[in-house]
Amino acid sequence: xxxxxxxxxxxxxxxxxxxxxxxxxxxxxxxxxxxxxxxxxxxxxxxxxxxxxxxxxxxxxxxxxxxxxxxxxxxxxxxxxxxxxxxxxxxxxxxxxxxxxxxxxxxxxxxxxxxxxxxxxxxxxxxxxxxxxxxxxxxxxxxxxxxxxxxxxxxxxxxxxxxxxxxxxxxxxxxxxxxxxxxxxxxxxxxxxxxxxxxxxxxxxxxxxxxxxxxxxxxxxxxxxxxxxxxxxxxxxxxxxxxxxxxxxxxxxxxxxxxxxxxxxxxxxxxxxxxxxxxxxxxxxxxxxxxxxxxxxxxxxxxxxxxx
Numbered sequence: 001x002x003x004x005x006x007x008x009x010x011x012x013x014x015x016x017x018x019x020x021x022x023x024x025x026x027x028x029x030x031x032x033x034x035x036x037x038x039x040x041x042x043x044x045x046x047x048x049x050x051x052x053x054x055x056x057x058x059x060x061x062x063x064x065x066x067x068x069x070x071x072x073x074x075x076x077x078x079x080x081x082x083x084x085x086x087x088x089x090x091x092x093x094x095x096x097x098x099x100x101x102x103x104x105x106x107x108x109x110x111x112x113x114x115x116x117x118x119x120x121x122x123x124x125x126x127x128x129x130x131x132x133x134x135x136x137x138x139x140x141x142x143x144x145x146x147x148x149x150x151x152x153x154x155x156x157x158x159x160x161x162x163x164x165x166x167x168x169x170x171x172x173x174x175x176x177x178x179x180x181x182x183x184x185x186x187x188x189x190x191x192x193x194x195x196x197x198x199x200x201x202x203x204x205x206x207x208x209x210x211x212x213x214x215x216x217x218x219x220x221x222x223x224x225x226x227x228x229x230x231x232x233x234x235x236x237x238x239x240x241x242x243x244x245x246x247x248x249x250x251x252x253x254x255x256x257x258x259x260x261x262x263x264x265x266x267x268x269x270x271x272x273x274x275x276x277x278x279x280x281x282x283x284x285x286x287x288x289x290x291x292x293x294x295x296x297x298x299x300x301x302x303x304x305x306x307x308x
Contacts, residue, residue: 034283055277063284065180066187067274073174073184074111074268081147081169084140089129089175090121091136092184095143095196099168103203103226103251107195110260111267114169115143115196115206116188118181126178136173144169146206146230153229160244164227190284191271193258195251196223198306201288201296202250208303219301222247230303238302250290257289 017029045051058064073092081095094113097104107114122133147166154163176184189199198204205221210232222242224233242250261267274282288294297306 057275057277062183063187064275066183067271069174069176069180069184070187070191071268071271072176073172073188074264074271076172076174078170078172080167081140081144081171082166084137084144084171084173086134086141087137087175088132088134089136090119090126090132090178090181091174091176092116092118092181092188093136093140093171093173094188094194095140096170096172097168098170099165101162101164101168103162103248104195106251106255107260110262111264112192112260113188113194115194116185116192117143117197117207118185120181121178124178129175132175132178136175140171140173143206147227150227150229157228161226161228187284190286192261193254193289195254198297199288200254201290201294202254203247204297204306205301205303207306208301210303219298221297221301221303221306222250224303233302235302241298241301250294254289 013029013033017025021029059068069092073094078096093116095115095117096110096112097108097114099108101108104114117139119135119139121131121135123131126132144166147164147169150164151166157163174184188194189197193200195202196204196206198207203222203226205223206227208221208223210230218238219241220233220238222240224230225240225242226244226247228234261270288296299305
């Protein structure tokens with residue numbers, strides 16, 4: 001009778017979808033079924049006299065690759081962002097903040113990066129680091145230049161904004177096999193929800209390349225609101241996408257749900273949990289801490305889309 005009720009409940013869920021359900025309904029159904037699928041499999045395993053591992057390690061699984069590359073990145077030394085030297089290779093990187101800016105009091109001097117990113121190879125089928133090109137260090141040098149531009153503008157800041165200093169930023173970088181950077185970046189974002197990443201919807205915009213304000217509508221990214229200095233983002237025709245107070249609220253909301261990681265060894269142990277075969281498998285949250293329906297980057301922002 002209980003099994004029959006389970007079958008009826010499943011049929012009812014599928015029926016609620018209708019013939020052409022909205023994307024949000026489809027996503028809620030899929031997420032709900034995925035959650036209960038783990039419970040069903042656990043119940044099935046409980047009735048089996050032979051123990052079944054909850055997960056099987058597959059080195060070709062994108063999630064496993066993402067975790068492995070993330071751990072390898074955290075094994076790399078911290079270097080000053082302003083001291084990065086050009087080198088061959090593409091891969092992933094993390095940028096860390098060590099200063100006293102009031103917006104970032106919750107992550108400064110912690111193991112939580114303020115931004116993570118990837119650098120794709122120059123050739124999609126590159127098999128050597130030389131063929132990949134100097135893409136990874138190129139991205140880091142670009143970010144260093146962006147922060148330096150904001151720092152140079154510091155004397156012109158209004159009283160309610162605080163300056164950035166390039167010397168307050170460190171980074172880790174990892175050259176990896178072509179395409180491994182794709183899944184690794186996603187895993188890093190879902191692990192840390194860095195507040196400068198567009199997916200986090202808190203203070204995005206640092207990775208925009210810049211274009212004339214007239215080529216888009218008239219939005220200024222949150223990053224350019226609190227860290228002005230880039231000429232194309234100073235255009236008076238632009239309006240702020242968020243106020244400094246709203247940006248602070250979103251950063252606080254993010255760190256409240258995903259507190260900064262403060263211990264390197266504990267962070268590595270947390271990442272290793274994803275490979276354990278006992279207990280329920282870990283899942284990567286897809287919804288940012290500020291909420292799924294919170295407005296994030298829009299197409300009408302000056303500077304183009306953020307690199308992801």
